[in-house]
Amino acid sequence: DVFKAADDRYASLPYRRTGRSGLDLPALSLGLWQKFGADYAYDTQRDIILHAFDLGISHIDNANRYGPPHRAAERTLGRLLRRELAPYRHELVLSSKAGGVFGPNPNLRGGSRKALLSSLELSLRDLGTDYVDIFYHHTPDETTPLEETAGALATAVKAGKALYVGISNYRPDRAEAIARLLRAEGVPLLIHQPRYSLYDRSIDRNGLADLAVEEGFGLIVYSPLAQGLLTDKYLESIPDGARAQNSDFLKPDQIDETYRSRTAQLNKLAEGRGQSLAQLALQWVLRNPAVTSALIGVSSKEQLDHNLEALNGPEFTDEELAVIDEYGVH
Numbered sequence: 001d002v003f004k005a006a007d008d009r010y011a012s013l014p015y016r017r018t019g020r021s022g023l024d025l026p027a028l029s030l031g032l033w034q035k036f037g038a039d040y041a042y043d044t045q046r047d048i049i050l051h052a053f054d055l056g057i058s059h060i061d062n063a064n065r066y067g068p069p070h071r072a073a074e075r076t077l078g079r080l081l082r083r084e085l086a087p088y089r090h091e092l093v094l095s096s097k098a099g100g101v102f103g104p105n106p107n108l109r110g111g112s113r114k115a116l117l118s119s120l121e122l123s124l125r126d127l128g129t130d131y132v133d134i135f136y137h138h139t140p141d142e143t144t145p146l147e148e149t150a151g152a153l154a155t156a157v158k159a160g161k162a163l164y165v166g167i168s169n170y171r172p173d174r175a176e177a178i179a180r181l182l183r184a185e186g187v188p189l190l191i192h193q194p195r196y197s198l199y200d201r202s203i204d205r206n207g208l209a210d211l212a213v214e215e216g217f218g219l220i221v222y223s224p225l226a227q228g229l230l231t232d233k234y235l236e237s238i239p240d241g242a243r244a245q246n247s248d249f250l251k252p253d254q255i256d257e258t259y260r261s262r263t264a265q266l267n268k269l270a271e272g273r274g275q276s277l278a279q280l281a282l283q284w285v286l287r288n289p290a291v292t293s294a295l296i297g298v299s300s301k302e303q304l305d306h307n308l309e310a311l312n313g314p315e316f317t318d319e320e321l322a323v324i325d326e327y328g329v330h
């Protein structure tokens with residue numbers, strides 16, 4: 001059956017300008033880190049991605065290592081790009097990343113030209129596309145000269161294999177340094193991808209949010225729901241199939257009494273505002289003017305619909321922000 005995207009797909013989701021570039025990104029973007037590998041049903045993955053596109057989420061975030069196994073999430077998306085999404089490639093903003101831990105070969109990780117550019121070739125092959133829209137260095141690598149990393153990112157753009165470049169998980173001083181190097185290469189830094197949620201406010205404290213505004217790059221923030229901790233799902237127990245049940249990155253021992261009592265207070269605040277905790281948490285990251293887009297993960301279409309409602313919440317009052325400051329970790 002032929003997929004035809006909804007005609008009104010750009011009617012409601014707001015788009016925001018990425019720093020001082022010309023690129024607009026949807027306020028919510030979809031990431032394929034978890035449950036888009038070989039470990040989850042393809043039909044569900046396809047339904048989620050196509051549903052997201054129908055709702056205006058044209059930006060899909062990926063990386064060479066997303067799976068399991070590594071590369072699998074780019075293959076999942078590649079299947080869709082060869083069929084259902086093929087007519088829409090020009091509308092999509094697709095990202096890939098390289099430089100994170102990736103297998104035993106010492107040269108296929110880190111920020112070297114070799115790691116970045118050979119990974120990009122494989123990503124293009126698996127995605128079945130000639131270019132990605134955003135190519136990121138995934139994880140800072142202090143053992144490789146920043147000039148080499150910046151040069152590799154610039155090469156990707158000059159070779160037509162990426163339209164823009166980004167960095168992820170960089171501290172502000174390194175971000176500032178690579179932004180300068182990239183500018184000298186004639187390839188401005190488009191975007192930085194840090195973690196940010198009301199349970200992790202480091203970008204507000206360490207100067208990264210201010211730097212983004214000064215330097216003119218965007219921020220796309222990951223794990224705005226703290227991987228699901230900022231929803232009501234873990235208040236009583238760990239539901240079957242939830243990430244905390246089976247993940248190297250979210251462990252059941254993070255769900256302790258302190259977590260539960262703090263989260264219950266935030267949940268109460270959300271209820272008083274007529275929304276869910278997930279919606280409150282997403283609205284909270286998007287209130288920050290340095291943030292271009294919130295990068296969410298979902299394991300069902302229902303979660304996606306639910307999370308999009310965050311864009312319709314009432315503005316926060318000062319009193320509500322004070323309660324969030326009291327119970328959110330910072």
Ligand code: NDP
Pocket residue numbers: 030031032033034035061062138168169193221222223224225226227228229231232233241242243244278295296297298299303304306307
């Ligand atoms: P979130 O904080 O949004 O967590 C998403 C998870 O929370 C979902 O997979 C789902 O997990 C659960 N969830 C989502 N919505 C709801 C809901 N309404 N009710 C209940 N549970 C819900 O983001 P992620 O941690 O998934 O990160 C998002 C993206 O950011 C990634 O896909 C990736 O693209 C990027 N990222 C980048 C990193 C980097 O180093 N650059 C690191 C981490 C992420 P479940 O149902 O399975 O419990």
